[in-house]
Structures are given as C-alpha cells and as structure tokens.
Amino acid sequence: MPRIRLPRVRRQRSARPPDTVEPPSTAELLIGVVVVTLLVMALGSVANSVVWLVGFMVFLPGAASALCTVRQTVMVCVWTTFVVAVVVLVPVDGAATGLDRVLIVLITVCLGVASVYACHRRIWREREMLRLRSVAGAMQRQILVPLPFGTADVVVDGLYEPLQEDRLVGGDVYDVVESPWGTRVLIGDVQGKGLPAVGAAFAVIGAFRAAARRDRELTAVVDFLDASVTWHNVRAERAGDDERFVTALVVDIGPRGDARAVNCGHVPPYLLHGGAVTEPRLTSGLPLGLTSLTDEPVTVDAFPFPPGAVLLLSTDGLMETRAADGTFYPVERELSRRARLLPDLLPAALCADARAFAGGGGQQDDVAVLTVHRAPRPT
Known part of the structure; x- marks a missing residue:
C-alpha cells in the first residue's frame, strides 16, 4: 500500500522554556531603576532618614538577578552601589563618615557581586534546560x-x-x-x-x-x-x-x-x-x-x-x-x-x-x- 505523508502545520512553541521569564528591555529597566531610586529618596526626605532608607535599594540587584540578563544585572548593581556610596559616604554639614556607613557600602557591593553570580547561574540553568528539551523533542519525534x-x-x-x-x-x-x-x-x-x-x-x-x-x-x-x-x-x-x-x-x-x-x-x-x-x-x-x-x-x-x-x-x-x-x-x-x-x-x-x-x-x-x-x- 502506498504511504501518504502529509505536511504538519502547527504553531511553533517559543524557544524560551515555559517556566522562564522574558527579560525586560533596557528602557524598561532604566525607567524602573530610576523610579525606585526617586521613590526611596523621596521617602527618605520625608522621614528625614535618607541614609537608612537608602539601604532598601539593595533589593534592586536581587530582583534584577531573577528577571534580567547578566549585563543588565551588572548595570543595576553599579547604579545601586553608586547611589548608596554617594548618599552614605558624602559628608553632610562637615560630619565625618562613620564605620557603620562604610559597612553599608561594603554590604551593597557584596550583595551586588552575589546577584551577578546568581543571575549567571540562573541563565546557565535555563540554557541547559532548553538544550535538554531540544534533545527530548528530537527523540520524541523519533519515538x-x-x-x-x-x-x-x-x-x-x-x-x-x-x-x-x-x-x-x-x-x-x-x-x-x-x-x-x-x-x-x-x-x-x-x-x-x-x-x-x-x-x-x-x-x-x-x-x-x-x-x-x-x-x-x-x-x-x-x-x-x-x-x-x-x-x-x-x-x-x-x-x-x-x-x-x-x-x-x-x-x-x-x-x-x-x-x-x-x-x-x-x-x-x-x-x-x-x-x-x-x-x-x-x-x-x-x-x-x-x-x-x-x-x-x-x-x-x-x-x-x-x-x-x-x-x-x-x-x-x-x-x-x-x-x-x-x-x-x-x-x-x-x-x-x-x-x-x-x-x-x-x-x-x-x-x-x-x-x-x-x-x-x-x-x-x-x-x-x-x-x-x-x-x-x-x-
């Protein structure tokens, strides 16, 4: 009996694994970082405690490591470290910089490095999962x-x-x-x-x-x-x-x-x-x-x-x-x-x-x- 093979037309799935998140664009990232920075500054001015409220900005690198690319995470970490250093280390009315303020900057730097590493590991795992699924899909078509x-x-x-x-x-x-x-x-x-x-x-x-x-x-x-x-x-x-x-x-x-x-x-x-x-x-x-x-x-x-x-x-x-x-x-x-x-x-x-x-x-x-x-x- 002759075999008739018909072409298959199906909507192709995205190459990105379904349990991963599409990274934001650079413009969206910049807007978000600026908005968070201004919000923290405004709250700090109202509470008259900018130095302590600026510590909340250390959450930005953590969020970027879960949502962004490595390059975008590095940008967020550099910006966060810069803002924290300027606000915390710049003397106000001639006051000397205390050890606690220096520790805030060092902690921010360490958290930034950890965020970049976490982002790199996340993207590596996503690529490995995508590779495994591609191999599984090829094997499934043979089975x-x-x-x-x-x-x-x-x-x-x-x-x-x-x-x-x-x-x-x-x-x-x-x-x-x-x-x-x-x-x-x-x-x-x-x-x-x-x-x-x-x-x-x-x-x-x-x-x-x-x-x-x-x-x-x-x-x-x-x-x-x-x-x-x-x-x-x-x-x-x-x-x-x-x-x-x-x-x-x-x-x-x-x-x-x-x-x-x-x-x-x-x-x-x-x-x-x-x-x-x-x-x-x-x-x-x-x-x-x-x-x-x-x-x-x-x-x-x-x-x-x-x-x-x-x-x-x-x-x-x-x-x-x-x-x-x-x-x-x-x-x-x-x-x-x-x-x-x-x-x-x-x-x-x-x-x-x-x-x-x-x-x-x-x-x-x-x-x-x-x-x-x-x-x-x-x-």
Whole structure:
C-alpha cells in the first residue's frame, strides 16, 4: 500500500522554556531603576532618614538577578552601589563618615557581586534546560509517529500533551502502522508516572510496531503486547522497580467499511458520522500485563466504520479532567456539539475546551487525542 505523508502545520512553541521569564528591555529597566531610586529618596526626605532608607535599594540587584540578563544585572548593581556610596559616604554639614556607613557600602557591593553570580547561574540553568528539551523533542519525534499520518485507508491526526513538558514522553502512548492487512492504530495509557512508566511505554510501542506488521490476527498482536509488558515487569522487579500495567485500545481498519478492535481496559472510542456521535460496543478486557489473571481469551469486536466517518480515540486524561466543583469533563456532550468539525481541528478544540472547563486547576494528567478519518473513496 502506498504511504501518504502529509505536511504538519502547527504553531511553533517559543524557544524560551515555559517556566522562564522574558527579560525586560533596557528602557524598561532604566525607567524602573530610576523610579525606585526617586521613590526611596523621596521617602527618605520625608522621614528625614535618607541614609537608612537608602539601604532598601539593595533589593534592586536581587530582583534584577531573577528577571534580567547578566549585563543588565551588572548595570543595576553599579547604579545601586553608586547611589548608596554617594548618599552614605558624602559628608553632610562637615560630619565625618562613620564605620557603620562604610559597612553599608561594603554590604551593597557584596550583595551586588552575589546577584551577578546568581543571575549567571540562573541563565546557565535555563540554557541547559532548553538544550535538554531540544534533545527530548528530537527523540520524541523519533519515538512517536508525527501527525498527521496518512495511509491508503485513513488519515490519523491528533495531539499529545504530556503533563510535564520537560519529560520525553508521558504515560500516554500512540502509534500508527500500515500493515499488509490494513491500518492499525494503538493508543494506550501506562499506569503510574515517571521514568518507569516511560520505560513501559517504550516497550509497548516497540512491540506494536513489530507485531502489527508481522501478525495477521489482531489477537496475536495483543498477545505480543501483553508479553512485552510482562517482560518489562520482570526486568523492573529485578531492578527493584514497581510493576506496571497498560490500558490499550488496538484498532484494525481495512479497506472495507468496517473496523475491528480489541479493548484492553482502555477508554472506549467514539464514532462520528453524519453529525451523530455513537459509542461502538466493545468488550473491555484486562489491561496489558494483567491478562494472566484470567483464562478469558482476547475478544475482537467489529463495528461499522463507513467512508466519511471519524473515530475519536483518547486517554483518560481528557475524560477525567475536573472542574473546581469536582465535575468531570462531559466528553460525549462536547463531541456532539463539535460533531461536524474538521477532524484535524477536533483534538485541539476538545483539549482547549477541557482546559477551560478545569479553570484554575490546569492540566491534571497526560492527554492524547487522536482522530482516525476514513476519507470517502473516489468513485
């Protein structure tokens, strides 16, 4: 089958890490420093204690080290030291300069040096984090299939948002494989968080890519996925880590107007066709890694998937999004409102609506949403 790779157009994220602060411009910095200086002088004149109130200016270098560049921090430190030295050391009415005033200037100089060093360390850490995230992004593009992904049967689109942006991948996984028997789509959710969960996710993705092209029967593909999770748990147990299970949904879409699926304890899909939203009836089995607890065989369910229909696959990060009052996000209701939205726009619309629904709670879990669109075949 010929593979159709479609260009991906997405709004690029800023190169600056999301937890860093954009430094102010030089003009903004100068205005702020002058305003603070004049305010301190004015308060000192009113209180008739300029020498002691000027000590509050030592907070300027500390604030600059957290917000500004190294050069800007040096400028603030030099200005602060100059102002403190002039106000504190210049004799007034012939009075001699006391040791306490000299100590104020020395403390200001020391705090300035410490602020410049702190600023340098902050910027170094930001650059290291940006470098690590760039490497993680490049690795993620090699591990997860870039979307959209087109085959002879369908076009798969969607988005993936890990809860922690600096993580390579989260507990949610997906993959699309074009096999000799049709297009096979995987979406899964690894139990737990952190690096051990990522290791189980890699095991599932690698096993799916091997079995989806090798095994004709969907049951054989799922059995191999379960075995890969079991092998991963054996290695994890030997290393002293916790065992993991994986909920997964494997869908097989052929050239005909139907689809087959195996649900391993995962969130059920939704079918959008003609403005209506339905939930295909799938038998929910045990998650991968737990099938040894039962003697029940793997069940393959078939359901209609006509041309023009869209199959929406997601993880529980979407449906378990909660509002401030504890209400869960109504996925089916919101899908009905957007049933006629273009498949490539639907995942982003749902995720944006879920974030708005959560309010101040923000994103609460990894979120993966896929749309599998069976384009109408030409007559």
